[in-house]
Amino acid sequence: MEPSHDPISKETSDADLVAVVVQGDAAAFELLFKRHRQRVATIAGRFFQQAPQIEDVIQETFVKAYFGLSGFSQYKVDSFAHWLARIAFNSCYDELRKQSRKREQSFADFSDSERQELSKLTSNMRVTTVESAAINRDLAHKLLRLLSAEDRIVLVLLDVEGLSVAEIARLMDWSSAKVKIRAFRARTDLRRLLKKFL
């Protein structure tokens, strides 16, 4: 008796879908895309604001994932979602590095009102939440663009994703010592930036 192959359905697990895609079924890859695109877009949204940039990161992530599927199905060290998130963060990191090469932003680009807003935020020590700070997102982006790609990725992973040093090390394929050094430098750089607005 031949083994029966279930048709692809919404209940099919990620691992089974990956196996089907590796055998050459493109429809299964579309299902994987639909399942995980939101998470990838959310990761991209941690670093980028504009829709075209986020779409580029999504595209880059899924293309890399597609060509790496055979490797994933062979080793299966992570869940598919976790493995895809690793690719997404690394794609964001590559994109940030590309941007930082052509970055020419400086303090002179900040208007008086923006400087005042940042000054208010940095001088108010009792501020504890984003809502109470009510800082403009564009302004936050503008300020963070002054940091290096490494600084940004570490700060987001620590402060937004809430990951530990060990988790970041595993995610970015860095050593724990490198993560600690990067985190220290990132905090120092951001403090130095904010001090200029005090």
Place this chain on the structure above:
Amino acid sequence: MTKERDSISEEGLDRAGRIITQAAILSETEAGEIAASPFLFARIQARIAAERQGSDVGIWTAFWSISKRAIPAMMIVAALSLGLSFYFTGNKKQPAAFSVDAYLGTNESGVENLVFAERRPLTRDEVLATIISRDEKELGR
């Protein structure tokens, strides 16, 4: 006291930094809207197809691009090495062999010179002929 104030201000700056980092992120809803873009998967499929096609012709393209540079470079190197080898072998003089004539300073005496130049032991007839011819010369004088 100053140290305490400094540490407080550093804490405050770190807190402000966290707020700024969190303020910069896009909401889940906004990210979801971008992810639901209708042509996104079509773009991914097109990119996969293009990369797959590119990897097939990629090997030959890479080989051709390397060959285009490597072949002329190798020809230049070969021509240079050939030229240099001709130059050095052409100019090189053969080292002079050890000459007894030069060593004994007998080059001026014609007969002995000829005998030594032949570099073979003298036969008895030759020695006799030399003595006779010398005697005849002396008698002639």
